[in-house]
Amino acid sequence: MANPPRTRAAALAATALLLTSALAGCGEDDPGDEDLTTQELSWKDCPAPSQAQGGGGSPSPLPDDGAWQCATMKAPRDWREPKGDTIGIELIRVKAVGDANRRIGSLIFNFGGPGASGVTTLPSAAEGYEKLRTRYDLVSFDPRGVGRSEPVLCENDQQLDASLQQDGTPDDAAERTELLDGTKEFNAACEKNSKEMLPHVRTTDAARDLDLMRQVLGDDKLHYFGISYGTELGGVYAHLFPKNVGRAVFDAVVDPTKNPEQNSLAQAGGFQLALDNFAEDCTSKAEGCPIGDTPQDVKDRIAKLLKDLDSKPIQGIFPRELTQTAATSGILAALYSKDFWEYLTQGLVEAYDGDGGTLMLLADSNNGRRENGEYSNLIPANVSINCADQKPRYTAGYVERRLPAFRAASNLFGDYMAWAMVGCTDWSVAGAADHPDVSAPGSAPILVVGNTGDPATPYEGARSMVQALGKGVGVELTYKGQGHGAYNSKNKCVQDAVNGYLLDGKVPTAGSVCS
Template sequence: MRLHPGRRAVLPSLLAAMTLLAAGCTSDGGSDDEQATTSPTSAPAEPTAEPIEWTDCDEQLQPLIAGRPGSERGLSFDCAQVSVPISYDEAAGDTLPIPVIRAVHPGQTERIGSLVINPGGPGASGVDAAIGLALTLPEDVLRRFDLVGFDPRGVGLSEAAVECIPADTKDRLIASEPQPTSAEQLDDTFALATEVAEGCAERYESPAALGAFNTVDTARDMDLLREALGEEQLTYLGYSYGTTLGSTYAELFPDRVRALVLDAAVDPDQDLRASAEASAAGLEAGFDAFAQNCLSLIAGCPLGADPRLFVDELMLQASQAPIPSAEEGETRQATPGVVLTAVQAALYDTRTWPQLSQSLAAARGGNAAGLFSLADSYSGRLEDGTYSNLLDANVAINCADTDEQIEAADVRRLAAEWDAKYPLFGAGSAAGLFTCTPWEADRTPLPERDAEGSAPILVVGNAGDPVTPLPGAVDLAEDLTAGVLLTWQGQGHTAYPKNQCVNDAVNAYLIDLVVPLDGLTCPA
């Protein structure tokens, strides 16, 4: 069982901040076991949100961002909670607390309102991401908006977080066979997925409780957050899975959309099979781009003349004798699963390509420390061997969002077919289709999303995105009645704020509601 590929890695260096923020939170009613879900076809309930009571949390956060690029901006941070109904069928019933953070630029003038963000996943912390984005987003935007991040239901370290996969099981998931094709390998994959599903079902006791972690209800939560912030309409920036959340919000509340930027869109038109195959193809293309870049280095590629063959041979080496790490105190040894997880992690961002090539070369020489660093950043593993709940939330939300179930026989057939078509990532993508088959939770399938009646919505796609390939952005922009497509001819996952042409278009849209020409393309 592998992570759903449409996610962004968390920033481990800031996870301590999440812990501090959660420590100051108190629940205002209800336990995880009491949660229930709703049907996406029901009319959304309209509970009332109280205005947010902010608390200064600079003291916790400033030491953690000191010295980082962007820390000289002089940002201030406030923290709070917003209460949302556990079940929108019982909007006046028990609630759960959603952690929220606000970053304010000291040069803010002519404030427009709040820019709410979601970093993707599902499972990545919006609190964590808001801290990072406050250091990197264009200051023109930060001078006009408060930047607001929140941990969606099921995500982060609050009492609302879903936690049901033990750390040792997560270690086994990452280390498991990444290219299962034999009957025995696939049996092991199915058994591990079933073990995870049964453990989570036992932890949450009822299908309704585990099914409460779904995107439709998170979109309703986001509307309560909008109201609590005092905004008449939502201004939103969503990445990867965040495009699914944003487009779901627009479908439920089209008249409450001011401006939505949906960057690196998850394709709304694909079923699970098509999505998994597109991801495998995208990752293969991403690896080819990484390999070509490595071969173009003036100093030479550390992986030799054929980086793909190098990785194949390294994985064979790891299967015969798992590779130790030279990191002091590290007892794990890198299996093929760790090798390929590290590769996949690095394909998200071209800035990590040098780290990947150096780490692969070091592992060939017997030191897997660099591979563990990449794999751990991807899975949310911390230095002490514990994990964030990214994996738990990723599985729970993905499974709650669909009623599709792919049977083992179909997975076996697809694993063989895709292994031939996509040698690095095909079999693993096929095996991942079984993840939700044994999942015992209520399902709240995503609605079709045209968001008729909304203001223009800007969809940003990246021609070289290995995680959410460009056709997904094209489809989302076409499906949305007011969708406008902006394409960047670049590499890596997501586009904003990596390119000045993209930045200019997005900034003008967010600040002045100037919508770029549909189909505008920015060069790499």
């Protein structure tokens, strides 16, 4: 995922305050003069994911009995004081298969967010990257502030459930005050519960962790697969350590040249495009579309549903109601992938009959909420990283002046995306920059893959990334498809190009197109 919309429904996720100190990471108070680059990792069977990681059971072995192993890497809490206190960065790996003499090294994945746990995501996604195991150990990690890597803690689960009933798209002064007060309370809770970590979760910090990881894993170069926000992290790494870049792929590319407002505006247009495509697809089916007769009818009915929910929520998952904001969050979650369109159709059919359960399930997945009511720290981490990275602080008055532009991009999602911009206004840590610096002269080629139908990271971001990386670095590959990302679409053309580069070093022709 890439910088998910941060309204009260999507920004103010929480994790319980009663997490044990062990879950908060493996910090050391006195590392002395230890050279962290020479540390030896102690790989063990992976435990069940913590609540902050999303809960659930321990990862199952891959079909070839590939066992998952986890370890904790020490990293400086503050990279400006590399000999100071350390934190633990949680890693997971499955070893390469096949001829050991052909092993290239480790291929490190970041799946996005920011705020997603790589330790839980990689096992669930690994079968889609199985071919890459023929020459790489597949490795991922919880970035600092995420999961088991000193997770940022804010409000508790009960407070969050209450927050999610608030209106994230205020229509009057009272609703606006409620939104701003709620945002201020959430941000204050983050400062109260995670004050020591908040200044140290910037993407530049995570990039330095990546270079330490490279060395600790024994690789001369960083071989990397970044998806969504992972492309921004990869770009920042390439800027800081251009000579250390090995074979790298950026898929579902964040535009590094846009400020937060510009990215939010682009996302509003991207999700509107995905909704247009969903409506076209539904109404083109021979068996008919149960949620509208024409694409415009589908969108009109969704707009009416959201308008009605603003004043009269319907039953969601007891005891919670499906509000306008929760329904919008659920719709957006389903638009991330064409695979979810059938669930969106189902959820809309049910909602028109007064049952908001499916749309609420989709919203819960977007917010990191499990059926037992526990939240991962996906969104606290997302807010913390974004607010530490992004310099602009948008006021309510500014957002109101920009609403016409957002509504022009999407009449359904514009308000939702615009009001998300107030999330960092009262943040306790100053933001670093308007946008990340990814210029990387001297770097090895980086394969940059853009999807023309990507809602969360619109296609134009891939070309911007190529240009920002600099001449001779970024190599653009276009996929004419739907959904967030290209490699996970299973398109043979895309996978052959990516596999050929990562496994054999074959750089595709710049400007290649797959459909």
